Amino acid sequence: MAVVDPLIELRGVNKHYGTLHVLQSIDLTVGRGEVVVVIGPSGSGKSTLCRAMNRLESVESGEIVIDGRPLPEEGKALARLRAEVGMVFQSFNLFAHKTVLANVSLAQIKVRRRKKEEADRRSRELLDRVGLAAHADKFPAQLSGGQQQRVAIARALAMDPKALLFDEPTSALDPEMINEVLDVMRQLAHEGMTMVVVTHEMGFARSAANRVVFMADGRIVEDRAPEDFFTTPRSERAKDFLSKILTH
Amino acid sequence: MDVLTDNFSLYAEGFLGTVELTVYASALALVLGFLMASFRVAPVGSLRVFGTVWVTVLRNTPLTLLFFAVMLGLPRFGLVLPFELFAVLALGCYTSAFICEVLRSGINTVPRGQGEAARSLGMSFTQSLGTVVLPQAFRTVIPPIGSTLIALAKNSAIAGAFSVTELLGTYKTLSELGYNIVWTFVWIAVGYLIITLTISVLFNVLEKRWGVAR
Numbered sequence: 001m002a003v004v005d006p007l008i009e010l011r012g013v014n015k016h017y018g019t020l021h022v023l024q025s026i027d028l029t030v031g032r033g034e035v036v037v038v039i040g041p042s043g044s045g046k047s048t049l050c051r052a053m054n055r056l057e058s059v060e061s062g063e064i065v066i067d068g069r070p071l072p073e074e075g076k077a078l079a080r081l082r083a084e085v086g087m088v089f090q091s092f093n094l095f096a097h098k099t100v101l102a103n104v105s106l107a108q109i110k111v112r113r114r115k116k117e118e119a120d121r122r123s124r125e126l127l128d129r130v131g132l133a134a135h136a137d138k139f140p141a142q143l144s145g146g147q148q149q150r151v152a153i154a155r156a157l158a159m160d161p162k163a164l165l166f167d168e169p170t171s172a173l174d175p176e177m178i179n180e181v182l183d184v185m186r187q188l189a190h191e192g193m194t195m196v197v198v199t200h201e202m203g204f205a206r207s208a209a210n211r212v213v214f215m216a217d218g219r220i221v222e223d224r225a226p227e228d229f230f231t232t233p234r235s236e237r238a239k240d241f242l243s244k245i246l247t248h
Numbered sequence: 249m250d251v252l253t254d255n256f257s258l259y260a261e262g263f264l265g266t267v268e269l270t271v272y273a274s275a276l277a278l279v280l281g282f283l284m285a286s287f288r289v290a291p292v293g294s295l296r297v298f299g300t301v302w303v304t305v306l307r308n309t310p311l312t313l314l315f316f317a318v319m320l321g322l323p324r325f326g327l328v329l330p331f332e333l334f335a336v337l338a339l340g341c342y343t344s345a346f347i348c349e350v351l352r353s354g355i356n357t358v359p360r361g362q363g364e365a366a367r368s369l370g371m372s373f374t375q376s377l378g379t380v381v382l383p384q385a386f387r388t389v390i391p392p393i394g395s396t397l398i399a400l401a402k403n404s405a406i407a408g409a410f411s412v413t414e415l416l417g418t419y420k421t422l423s424e425l426g427y428n429i430v431w432t433f434v435w436i437a438v439g440y441l442i443i444t445l446t447i448s449v450l451f452n453v454l455e456k457r458w459g460v461a462r
Contacts, residue, residue, distance in 0.1 A: 056364055056367070056368060074291050079367070082368055083369065086369075087365075089364070089368075093361035093362060096362070097384050097387075106369075106379065107366075107369035107370060110371055110379065111375075155369070156369070159369060159370060
């Protein structure tokens, strides 16, 4: 699929875990402002793919280019790049020893070198945007899972990233909390944020994604518009996967 | 009782010697242990190797042997220092290996995701270790660090054999003066108790103040 203005490009990316070839010659381009949803059975390599994009997982061969620059090796340059690509985790990973406000402000102060007052002001704006302004002074453990994940999104947004990566953001949530997180994500997609979302939420894929990437056994099997993919999957693997998750 | 009242200044001198050794060596052990623990979890391979070698060598050397190595070895390389300083060096380096491992086990109790989240926000290794991982590790390592420092206080007795003024060494003078050996040692033991119990109390307070809330 041709992409006009590429922001994230992967070319021939390979990775093994021992003998398991978890990413097999992955080629993927994500355009600026695009929302790409990655789905697939567990163990298909979709989380690894997502984490490789900001080098939380190293890759063995191939090239990863973010906004025209190849992903640097470990060090200062990598840290700078990670600040440009936000990440939201399945298990939230809020800093347990800091308040909600401090969670959102910390990297602004340490990485963006903002003054504390300025960072806190921005944090409160973002917390307000995800509907949690009233909880600024609580600790993460005092919030529900859905609330924690919305704080995590605010924390990622505080760096003014060019793109956001979501690694199964709703998989650890109780069903009634999933929507509050998806609503925030839909709003971001609507505002033109570039997003790569690994998820099992097919409703979100249909309503917010520009493209659906289907992975199986470390390969990208299909890369298509959501409606096409869900109504007429081409590969047997995708048909099988969809029949299992859509009919129960 | 006479042993103590007659020789109070001798006891006091020894007691202060042990306190000094303990305080300075503890400070050195904490700083070095902290540094070595950072090395052992660093993304740079050569630092990890250095930290591992440091711990392996120091932890597996008998402390008395280490004292000999420092007191007799270093002067051969032209490094001549007061014996007190050599003792602090030997005790501090030896204990730093244990502090390092305690800190490292503390670091391992902090979920991996905490460090990953910090790095994903663009924080450097030092920043994520210093502001996210270690503050959380610190809470779990307070009790074992207390134990390690208590062991250090008692290990400082070895310095007495190398003509450093410290508490246990006072027994030689007192037995030469003909005092009852049992009471001499009872008062020496009381002196050590005062020091070790103080460390216990200090770490209990730290644990109440900073420990993990449950």
